[in-house]
Amino acid sequence: MSLKGFYLLPHPPIVIPEIGKGQEKRIGNTGDGFNVIGKEIAKKAPDTIILVTPHGVMFKDAISLSYENKISGDLKNFGASGISMELQINKSITSKIYELSYKNHIPVVMATNSLLNKYNTSIYLDHGAIVPLYFIDKYYKDYKLVHITYAPLGDINLYKFGMYINKAVEESGEEVVFIASGDLSHKLKEEGPYGYSPFGEKFDMEFLENLKDGYVKDIFNMDRENIANAAECGRNSVLTLLGALDKSKFNGELLSYEGTFGVGYGVMRFNVLSKDTSKLKQLELLQSHALEKRKEESNPYVRLARESVEFYLNKGRVLKKIPDYITDEMINVKRGVFVSLKKYGDLRGCIGTIFPAADNVAEEIIRNAVEAAFNDPRFYEVEKEELLDIVFSVDILTEPEPSCKEELDPEQYGVIVRKGRKTGLLLPNLEGVDTVEKQLLIALEKAGIKPDEEYKIERFKVVRYKEH
Structure with missing residues (x-):
């Protein structure tokens, strides 16, 4: 068998009436989109749902595959402890994904409770999984789950990982659908969780347009500064989904997009149009050329x-x-x-x-x-x-020079604090460091010097060279 459905779904807890308490009506189109997808998946009646989330137990250097008989979670952190789930994990497909990925040098880890106990945690259903599954469960519950938390391993690795997911499903003989859970930019409005950035809306529109057109190359070729400043959590989930679609021509059908609360919520289904050749070599070449171009244009x-x-x-x-x-x-x-x-x-x-x-x-x-x-x-x-x-x-x-608090300016000068052998340094013009007091406090903390101790201050300037 093969994957029978592909979806991008957001995960705003506020869309659930028990949490929104009326506020969910402000993103009614998102709720409607969820319900459409829930009914559609019920008609497909999959044996298994594969879901990639940003909010499970995440490792920096390996994709996490939940591997216990069951996985559970609730939304008590969002004021709805009555909303809870317990699902059976499809350990067979999870194992196959792990084997294929490990064999092909994609960093993956089987996240068991015994392993995670070392980090004082355990596997759990996070809100990135529960919110989409809440709407599916309204119409259909007879499925097992493959629960995956992505890691920031780079675009190509995530794409390859998606390819191995598809191959594992083909070998399983089961009916499976794939959900990429992720919100888009969190910087659409000043009152949003991370404030406003013009990069936010720009990222969302370009990202969704490329998905609608099925332009995988253009997703990979998006401006890195735009991505870095959008504050999104869905792109890596989607890169994995695109890998699962590697040998397919497809388009994305956007059911809804809303940014009412300063965060972009996109509900999209992906329609497979025909078979296609693998895009992997082309994407690897594209990235190689982009890297060479960046070097040539750098100072x-x-x-x-x-x-x-x-x-x-x-x-x-x-x-x-x-x-x-x-x-x-x-x-x-x-x-x-x-x-x-x-x-x-x-x-x-x-x-x-x-x-x-x-x-x-x-x-x-x-x-x-x-x-x-x-x-x-x-x-x-x-x-x-x-x-x-x-x-x-x-x-x-520049050469550090003796200074005092009154002569500091966190935008213009870096600071060095000293007491005996203890030294702390902070560079100038750092995001979030906008007062002398804050600059000194951070430098003192780095040095292990208490603020009420006597210490010497030096200041310096820097010439900063940065890639674009």
């Missing part, structure tokens, strides 16, 4: 940072030969340097030196780029598949 500071990490990934050692595009200033000047890596707007690694530890800026960048990618203790090592999703920035520090 030499961030280009060197990126190529230093690439070289280390490919060769297993630090780059020694300075590339010919490096400027005289990078060779002749010694400065402290910070290299930062961000993935979809979130920090992925950052290591720096207040004072130069190498012979010149170029060597400082090489050293700190490798350290940020592979030795930042807060993160696992960067993998090759992530490089397109990572944005590099390089901060060149």
